[in-house]
Amino acid sequence: DTAVSQTPKYLVTQMGNDKSIKCEQNLGHDTMYWYKQDSKKFLKIMFSYNNKELIINETVPNRFSPKSPDKAHLNLHINSLELGDSAVYFCASSQERDRVGEETQYFGPGTRLLVL
Amino acid sequence: GENVEQHPSTLSVQEGDSAVIKCTYSDSASNYFPWYKQELGKGPQLIIDIRSNVGEKKDQRIAVTLNKTAKHFSLHITETQPEDSAVYFCAASRTRGSTLGRLYFGRGTQLTVWP
Numbered sequence: 001d002t003a004v005s006q007t008p009k010y011l012v013t014q015m016g017n018d019k020s021i022k023c024e025q026n027l028g029h030d031t032m033y034w035y036k037q038d039s040k041k042f043l044k045i046m047f048s049y050n051n052k053e054l055i056i057n058e059t060v061p062n063r064f065s066p067k068s069p070d071k072a073h074l075n076l077h078i079n080s081l082e083l084g085d086s087a088v089y090f091c092a093s094s095q096e097r098d099r100v101g102e103e104t105q106y107f108g109p110g111t112r113l114l115v116l
Numbered sequence: 117g118e119n120v121e122q123h124p125s126t127l128s129v130q131e132g133d134s135a136v137i138k139c140t141y142s143d144s145a146s147n148y149f150p151w152y153k154q155e156l157g158k159g160p161q162l163i164i165d166i167r168s169n170v171g172e173k174k175d176q177r178i179a180v181t182l183n184k185t186a187k188h189f190s191l192h193i194t195e196t197q198p199e200d201s202a203v204y205f206c207a208a209s210r211t212r213g214s215t216l217g218r219l220y221f222g223r224g225t226q227l228t229v230w231p
Binding site for chain 2: 004033040041042043044045048056090103104105106107108109110
């Protein structure tokens with residue numbers, strides 16, 4: 001009964017490849033997020049979707065494209081992978097982003113991406 | 117945008133001692149302040165949060181205080197145990213305005229509790 005799940009947990013790939021990371025939440029939440037954690041543990045938001053609509057798009061390369069087929073899923077597709085993309089990527093979800101008491105974000109276990 | 121500073125970056129304490137982690141924020145419109153614990157190889161887990169209409173909140177050995185005027189908030193862990201060892205993150209966000217829903221994280225504190 002995992003709340004926020006991600007696959008794969010580990011991803012090792014060559015430079016230039018295209019890869020996808022999948023995220024699913026079974027909490028019935030309306031909003032989902034992608035965060036990147038660098039080697040120094042700094043967590044930074046990349047994207048946010050609310051009811052399948054993109055609402056936050058930080059300054060990330062357009063090689064990164066989120067896709068939300070439905071409210072429970074937010075996948076991250078990365079084209080032409082570069083060495084600097086190596087990091088841990090976390091998916092998160094919240095019930096409502098703009099309602100007091102419902103803005104708590106719950107994180108998945110992370111996907112460790114290593115680009116060689 | 118919001119800027120969250122967190123100190124110290126590392127903290128070592130003896131089991132049973134207290135640990136305090138401090139954060140400051142820059143955006144006076146921020147009104148939600150969660151704290152996350154990240155164990156090795158895992159995702160961040162919410163341990164406690166506080167909203168701007170409250171000055172202090174406690175949950176067993178964990179407490180958080182908020183000073184809106186000074187724009188700082190702190191995490192207090194009493195009677196620390198080795199299993200408290202982890203990286204702790206503070207964060208700030210607002211539930212109104214153009215940046216709502218965006219969590220701004222501090223850079224984390226590696227807490228080590230020695231038996």
